[in-house]
Structures are given as C-alpha cells and as structure tokens.
Amino acid sequence: QVQLQESGPGLVKPSETLSLTCTVSGGSISSYYWSWIRQPAGKGLEWIGRIFATGSTNYSPSLQSRVTMSVDTSKNQFSLKLNSVTAADTAVYFCARVRLGGFDAFDIWGQGTMVTVSS
Amino acid sequence: EIVLTQSPGTLSLSPGERATLSCRTSQSVSSSFLAWYQQKPGQAPRLLIFGASSRATGIPDRFSGSGSGTDFTLTISRLEPEDFAVYYCQHYGTSPFTFGPGTKVDIK
Numbered sequence: 620q621v622q623l624q625e626s627g628p629g630l631v632k633p634s635e636t637l638s639l640t641c642t643v644s645g646g647s648i649s650s651y652y653w654s655w656i657r658q659p660a661g662k663g664l665e666w667i668g669r670i671f672a673t674g675s676t677n678y679s680p681s682l683q684s685r686v687t688m689s690v691d692t693s694k695n696q697f698s699l700k701l702n703s704v705t706a707a708d709t710a711v712y713f714c715a716r717v718r719l720g721g722f723d724a725f726d727i728w729g730q731g732t733m734v735t736v737s738s
Numbered sequence: 739e740i741v742l743t744q745s746p747g748t749l750s751l752s753p754g755e756r757a758t759l760s761c762r763t764s765q766s767v768s769s770s771f772l773a774w775y776q777q778k779p780g781q782a783p784r785l786l787i788f789g790a791s792s793r794a795t796g797i798p799d800r801f802s803g804s805g806s807g808t809d810f811t812l813t814i815s816r817l818e819p820e821d822f823a824v825y826y827c828q829h830y831g832t833s834p835f836t837f838g839p840g841t842k843v844d845i846k
Contacts, residue, residue, distance in 0.1 A: 654835075664775075664783065664826055664837040679834040680739070713782055722830050724773035726794060728782035 621646035623714050623729035631708075631736050637701040641714030641729055648672055648695045652717035654725060655688065655699045657710040665710075669717060670697055677721075704736045740765050740829050742838035750846040757814040759841045761827035766807045771831035774803055774812045777840075778823045786825075787812065817843070 627639035641653065655667040668678035670688040678686045682701070690697040701708060711733050715725035741764040751757055761772070770790035775783035785794040787803035790810055800815040814821055822845050827838040 663839050664828070666828075666835045666837065669835075677833050681834075715782075717830075718785075718788060722771055724785050724788035724794075724828070724830060725775075725783075726785045726788075728784070731782050 621716065621727050623716065623727060625712060625714050625729045625732040627732060627734070629733055629735060631704055631734060632738050633705055633736055634703055637699070637704050637708060637734055637736070639699045639712055639714075639732065639734070640696050641698070643695045643697075643716075648690065648692055648697065652721050652723075653690070653697050654715045654717060656713045656715055656725070657708075658713070658731075659707075659710045667699065667701075667712075669721070671721070706736050708734070709736045710734060739834055740767065740832065740836055742827055742829060742836055744825075744827060744838040744841045746841060747839075748842045748844060750844055751817055752846045753817050753819055755817050757812075757817055757821070757843055759812040759814075759825055759827075759843075761805075761810040761812070761838050763808045763810075763829055767810075767829045768831040770806055771829055772803075772805070772810050773828045773830065774801075775826045775828065776821075776823045777826065783826060814843075 624642045631637045649672045654669040670676045687700040711731040713731045714729045716727040718726040743762045745760045772790045774787040777783040791803045824840045
C-alpha cells in the first residue's frame with residue numbers, strides 16, 4: 620500500500636529556509652495531487668498547499684509569498700520550501716495524498732516531522 | 739476563505755454512548771466537499787468521511803456523516819475505547835482547503 624515519509628532538518632534558524640521532502644513508496648506519484656499540512660503543538664491543522672505530478676501548484680494565501688513546492692517524479696518525491704521562517708512556523712509538518720482529482724480529501728498521510736525554528 | 743466552526747469544543751462521553759459532532763461552514767460547501775478526520779496524540783490524522791457522508795476504506799460503520807450546504811454532522815453510534823480522540827472537519831471545494839478547530843471526544 621502507498622506510504623508517505625517526510626524528511627528534513629528538525630531545526631531551522633529564524634529568517635532561513637525550511638526544506639522538507641516527502642517520499643512516496645508503494646505507488647506512483649503520478650496522476651495524484653499531493654499536499655503539505657502543518658500543526659503547531661496543541662493546535663489545529665493548517666493546509667499549506669498542493670502540487671500535482673506535473674508540477675502545477677496551489678498555495679494557501681496566508682503563506683503564498685513564502686512557499687515553494689516542487690515534484691521529482693523520477694524519485695517519487697515532492698518537496699516543500701518555506702522561506703524567512705519565524706518561531707510561528709514551528710510545527711509538525713505532514714505530507715498527504717489527495718484522494719482523487721484536485722478537490723478531494725486527504726486519504727493517506729505521512730507520520731509527520733517536527734520542525735523547530737530557533738537560533 | 740471558508741471558515742469552519744466545530745461544536746462542541748469538548749464532548750465528554752462514556753463508551754457505548756452516541757457522539758454527535760457538528761461542523762458549520764461560513765459559506766455553502768459545493769457538492770458536499772467536506773471531510774472528517776480522527777487524530778490521536780502523536781499520530782497523523784486519519785480520514786474517516788469524505789463527500790460529507792461516504793466512509794473511507796476500512797472505517798467501521800459506527801461512523802457516519804451527514805449534512806449539506808453549511809451544516810454537517812459526524813455521528814459515532816456507539817463509542818468504542820479507541821474512538822476517544824480529536825475530530826476535525828475540512829472542506830475541499832475551493833482553495834484554501836481549511837480545517838475546523840476540532841472537537842475533542844474524551845472519556846467521561
């Protein structure tokens with residue numbers, strides 16, 4: 620079955636760029652939309668954006684100026700970059716698959732990776 | 739941006755009882771593009787319901803979703819010990835795909 624695994628640095632300095640990768644195993648990254656969602660400790664879920672296998676993207680307006688997503692179909696991976704980070708970006712970051720098409724629920728999630736922004 | 743409101747914030751119930759969770763959206767959600775997720779501490783959310791009322795793969799039939807427009811409900815017919823968790827609703831009809839603040843179902 621399809622599994623997702625996030626990877627990347629757990630600690631990022633303020634004003635620097637947060638970079639995470641999600642590796643898709645057990646299935647192809649093609650023909651699906653993929654999303655990033657984050658969750659500060661003890662708080663709710665925030666959708667960051669989505670990317671299709673072709674590289675087409677859609678970002679949350681609140682983060683759009685700082686977010687870049689990309690996809691590498693040869694590695695079955697997609698990535699998130701968030702620049703100019705502050706302590707407010709400290710959260711668990713999840714990658715997830717959109718079930719079918721561009722407008723659907725997130726049916727498969729990675730386990731999440733904790734990212735702390737601190738000097 | 740569509741804002742989701744969930745009530746109650748916390749629901750204290752006993753195993754075997756019925757749980758009714760509410761989600762309201764600030765605008766009508768087209769084609770019932772609404773989902774429900776369950777999240778336990780230290781875990782990723784798990785999809786329970788999509789399309790407002792369709793159960794995801796492997797979800798027990800004690801979970802059911804209903805509603806349309808701006809008012810949606812998740813019902814757990816008889817709470818099992820493993821159902822005590824936080825539940826989130828989410829719309830996906832238009833970007834940004836926002837989540838509600840969650841309802842915590844805890845043991846009374």
